[in-house]
């Protein structure tokens with residue numbers, strides 16, 4: 001059965017995607033997913049990822065009003081608690097504000113409202129004999145259903161990656177609904193923390209969320225030498241919480257140059273590349289043996 005390793009961080013810019021890209025190469029994972037559906041960028045590391053299939057993603061249905069039937073009584077506008085319907089010269093739905101609850105459809109005395117599916121983004125699947133399967137998606141601006149889309153990205157990857165032993169998943173930033181969707185069903189969460197007050201707090205919240213979902217977590221710190229005191233605090237908190245601490249990646253200007261050339265840290269001899277390979281060894285021990293030396 002395919003194991004799933006999810007890489008998470010509290011916010012964007014912590015190096016999560018760089019670590020996810022390196023892990024994919026080092027593990028030679030034949031399944032990979034980018035679940036950061038608001039701003040996917042793992043494909044930049046993959047370059048030409050093989051044959052592409054695209055399909056529309058339909059999020060929650062939205063209210064649609066038939067103006068020919070509507071008598072502009074205003075009831076739907078009064079009842080909508082998301083303030084998504086305006087009655088003026090016509091009755092209009094703000095599709096960005098509509099949450100698809102269906103109340104207006106149920107109460108309209110004229111049956112003038114219908115819930116219609118709306119394209120909220122697109123799902124992309126890349127298949128390549130040598131690289132394996134890469135699943136990703138892009139949510140359209142103003143569509144708030146990223147948790148559902150994250151679930152679809154994972155389902156698409158699992159469906160296409162028959163026989164793959166390991167999947168690497170680049171998770172969404174933050175701790176909201178998309179993160180919960182990305183954690184569901186994974187074997188291990190690797191948190192890439194940054195040594196800052198907010199980085200420490202984000203790490204704690206991800207650990208709490210993962211624990212609530214019974215997912216096993218471990219932590220590494222990126223740019224650790226930028227604030228050794230806070231890196232120490234993260235190590236201490238991991239010890240107190242009995243969460244494996246897998247090491248630290250130093251701040252290294254070479255990382256930007258490697259990433260900008262479309263390369264991966266997996267094979268780089270720069271200090272950050274060396275550190276990522278050490279962390280990879282410990283992740284592998286945890287993932288396959290359940291212990292770390």
Ligand code: SF4
Nearest residue numbers: 070071073074076108
């Ligand atoms: S409740 Fe129906 S008839 Fe009344 S304003 Fe809304 S859409 Fe029009």
Ligand code: SF4
Nearest residue numbers: 080098099101102104
């Ligand atoms: S479906 Fe719900 S949220 Fe959307 S317009 Fe109707 S009442 Fe408002």
